[in-house]
Amino acid sequence: MYAALELDRVTKRYGAVTAVDDLSFTARKGRILGFLGPNGAGKTSTLRMVLGLSAVSAGRIDVLGAPDGRSVRDRIGFLPEERGLYRRMTPVEAIVFLAGLKGVPAGEARRRARTMLEDQGLGEAQNRQIRQLSKGMAQKVQLIAAIVHRPELVILDEPFSGLDPVNQQTLETVIRDLAEGGATVVFSTHVMQHAERLCEHVVLLAKGRKAFDGGVAEARSSVPRALVLEGALEAGAAGALPGVASVASQPLEGGGWRHVCALRAGANGQEALKTAFAEGLDIQRFELREPTLHDAFIVLTGETPSPETAFTGEAAA
Amino acid sequence: MRRLLQIAAREYVAYVRTVGFWLSMLALPLGMALVMGASGYMEASAPPPAIVLIDQTPGQLYLKPVSEALTRRGKASGRPRHDLVAPPLALPDDPAAIGAALKPWLAGDSRLDNRRKLSAAFVIHGQGEAVSVDVWTENPLLGATEAVRTTIADRMERARLEAAGVSSDLLTAARALRPTVTDFSPKTSQKASLVNRLPGVIGFGAAMLLWSVIFTGAGILLNGVIEEKSSKVLEVLLSSATVPEILFGKILGVAGVTFTVLGVWGAVGGALLGVFAPAQAADVGRVLLGNGLVFYFAFYLVCGYLMYASVFTAIGSFCETTREAQTLLGPIMILLTIPVIFLSQALRRPDTPALEVLSWIPPFTPFMMTARAASNPPLWQVIGTGVIMLVTVALVMWIAGRAFRAGALSTGKVDFKGLVAKLRGGE
Incomplete structure (x- = not known):
């Protein structure tokens, strides 16, 4: 089977509110799919439908060959956005209990729990009550509980939220290891850097509708490259340079301007720089900036652009 | 079934290993011993007035x-x-x-x-x-x-x-003249004794026991679910087990806790009765087993506990604090006080029409029929109220299941209107 997860024109309504509107995408087996969107875009609603926690209003879902996650819940690992564990249990007890619900025998679950806790640097904490652990440690315990039964499909809802940079890095490693082990990983986030580092395939959601579905490189290409010029030159001069489509300017504290020049498709910025220097424009600093997934996210989801990305108006249109 | 039992076992162990459980287990015997000992000591140590x-x-x-x-x-x-x-x-x-x-x-x-x-x-x-x-x-x-x-x-x-x-x-x-007065039991056509009143007393006791089981068990469930909801464990559970497995696993686990406490109390009480009043202990055993009352009691106990425990658990799933739960619990608490008012009446006059009427109203059926069972109510009433009870329990459990799912995934404060809307929508 090619797809571990497939959504076909899925809609979710809560009364008069449409949380997810006509959403279709596919998560391929053994790959990492980034499910991106701003807060309130419908990511959690979608994941809950996939898991069978809430009903689909319209459309069809195929999860590991089943119409929703309920009949294949033992093959799915889920980390919810709002995390919590039984506070008076020890990490081992909590993991063994949740693994037991997924069909892992207690002895085996205990062995795996201890190994995974050691791997995550929680060996010392495995017999302390969860309420005595730090938030980061508790989140690691919950992640282990979500994957201890070696699921084929791992669904992580905003897994990086609340983690410090070191633990974010650790989590990225865990996600890569899961995919290398053959699991399909779907994670939602509104922080693009993680998706950029982890995913080949991203789905962008905005206001319940799919804004983009494809590779990271393809998403980036939806945003033009930019030439950043700082100096005394005027916005009009910057806008007249060859290959520049639009300019967004802001004054610098010490005087002068910072112009972010959006380049037309195919323009590489070299021509514009050559012309600027040939014309003797006052340029103190320049930078050729490649678009990031963050830029693509802002453009594709229709979020209010920051000054740095204001030039992307034509791409958004 | 495996997951249901695992959830029940976790619930059971979670409570049994708390200090509160052992305190409540020992509270009654210790309290009684303390009261009896204290009054005996005061009596013995204080000189007569x-x-x-x-x-x-x-x-x-x-x-x-x-x-x-x-x-x-x-x-x-x-x-x-x-x-x-x-x-x-x-x-x-x-x-x-x-x-x-x-x-x-x-x-x-x-x-x-x-x-x-x-x-x-x-x-x-x-x-x-x-x-x-x-x-x-x-x-x-x-x-x-x-x-x-x-x-x-x-x-x-x-x-x-x-x-x-x-x-x-x-x-x-x-002054020494006295008529000879003899009580006869119409059921046995033999001399009535305290044993003849025993079924009524046991029925009353069983109804009060049911009430206390529901009150304490449902309270434990409510607080447990509120804690899980506030600590966000419920969503994890929902992704790992079905709603009925979670709901009834919890209910079963807490029932185990409640019955462990009652079982220990009952065993200690029975042992003491057997040692100090073996004749009365034998009478109690005869009444419970001889008339089949124990099976009536078990039926109404299970039905009553399931009905109220389902409701309390479902309400708990909507609330992140006890204060939120109080708003939704108001009507239930009023319902639970009504049986207590009428139960003492059932002890004296189990055939009162008001009790018969209340026996047909499902929220009161377990209490009223438990109290009346000893007085041999008509068979058609036993069967009729039993069938209505079973249908009601099934309906309440079904609605509670929907409510539990909706509540577990809900956020924010839920008022009564919102609760009904969520029940109708199923989520």
């Missing part, structure tokens, strides 16, 4: 019989109930002045020998058929007063009858 008895009637007609009557009161318990003492000072002749004279002793400002306080002074005065008793005390000794009154009344009555020519022997013989 000191009483002064003054008879100012001509010839001190009542001094001896009243003294004997007060002394007799203590003989039944093997311990004197009063200590008749001599007045601590020479008392005035005027009865009205005696109280003032004894005031320092009665108030405790002055003490008798051994630092004892004078508890009361009985002053009998007057003559013929105009006899009065003044009781000076700050702590009315109702038992003593009644004994004094009855004894003097008896003497006055005897004096009147003797004056009318009735001999003392005849009077004593007449």
Whole structure:
């Protein structure tokens, strides 16, 4: 089977509110799919439908060959956005209990729990009550509980939220290891850097509708490259340079301007720089900036652009 | 089923290993032992109240019989109930002045020998058929007063009858006359005894037991679910097990906790009864097993617990704090107080029409039918209320399942209107 997860024109309504509107995408087996969107875009609603926690209003879902996650819940690992564990249990007890619900025998679950806790640097904490652990440690315990039964499909809802940079890095490693082990990983986030580092395939959601579905490189290409010029030159001069489509300017504290020049498709910025220097424009600093997934996210989801990305108006249109 | 049992086991272990569980397990026996021990100790250690008895009637007609009557009161318990003492000072002749004279002793400002306080002074005065008793005390000794009154009344009555020519022997013989009264049980056509009342008492006890099981068990469930909801564990559980598995796993686990406590109490109580009152213990066993009452009780206990526990669990799934739950629990708590009001009536008159009517209303059926079961209600009522009970329990559990799913995934405060909307929508 090619797809571990497939959504076909899925809609979710809560009364008069449409949380997810006509959403279709596919998560391929053994790959990492980034499910991106701003807060309130419908990511959690979608994941809950996939898991069978809430009903689909319209459309069809195929999860590991089943119409929703309920009949294949033992093959799915889920980390919810709002995390919590039984506070008076020890990490081992909590993991063994949740693994037991997924069909892992207690002895085996205990062995795996201890190994995974050691791997995550929680060996010392495995017999302390969860309420005595730090938030980061508790989140690691919950992640282990979500994957201890070696699921084929791992669904992580905003897994990086609340983690410090070191633990974010650790989590990225865990996600890569899961995919290398053959699991399909779907994670939602509104922080693009993680998706950029982890995913080949991203789905962008905005206001319940799919804004983009494809590779990271393809998403980036939806945003033009930019030439950043700082100096005394005027916005009009910057806008007249060859290959520049639009300019967004802001004054610098010490005087002068910072112009972010959006380049037309195919323009590489070299021509514009050559012309600027040939014309003797006052340029103190320049930078050729490649678009990031963050830029693509802002453009594709229709979020209010920051000054740095204001030039992307034509791409958004 | 595997997941349901795992959830039940976790619930059970989670509570059993808390200090609160052991405290509640030991609270009743310890509390009873403490109360009994304390009252026994106080009884044994405190000297009997000191009483002064003054008879100012001509010839001190009542001094001896009243003294004997007060002394007799203590003989039944093997311990004197009063200590008749001599007045601590020479008392005035005027009865009205005696109280003032004894005031320092009665108030405790002055003490008798051994630092004892004078508890009361009985002053009998007057003559013929105009006899009065003044009781000076700050702590009315109702038992003593009644004994004094009855004894003097008896003497006055005897004096009147003797004056009318009735001999003392005849009077004593007449007073000894008693009809022979025998209670018969219409069910057994044999002499009624306390055993005949035992089923009613056991029914009442079982209904109160059911009430307390529901109250404590449902309370534990409610708080447990609120804690899981607030700590965001419920969503993890929902992704790992079905709603019925979670709901009934919890209900089963908490039932285990409640019945462990009750089982221990019952075993200890039964053992004590068996040791100290083996005949009564045998009677209780005969009633429970002989009439099949134990099966009625088990049926209504299971139905009642399932119905209320489902409702409490579902309500808990909507709430992140106990305060939020209080709003939704109001109507349920009112429902739960109604059976208590009527249960004592069921003990005295199990065939009262009001109880029959309440037996047909499902929220009250388990309590009312448990209490009435001992009085052999008509079979059609047993079957009819039982069927309605089963249908209601199934319906409540189905609605509770929907509510639990909706509540577990809901966020924010839910009012009653919102709750109904979520139930209708299923999420």
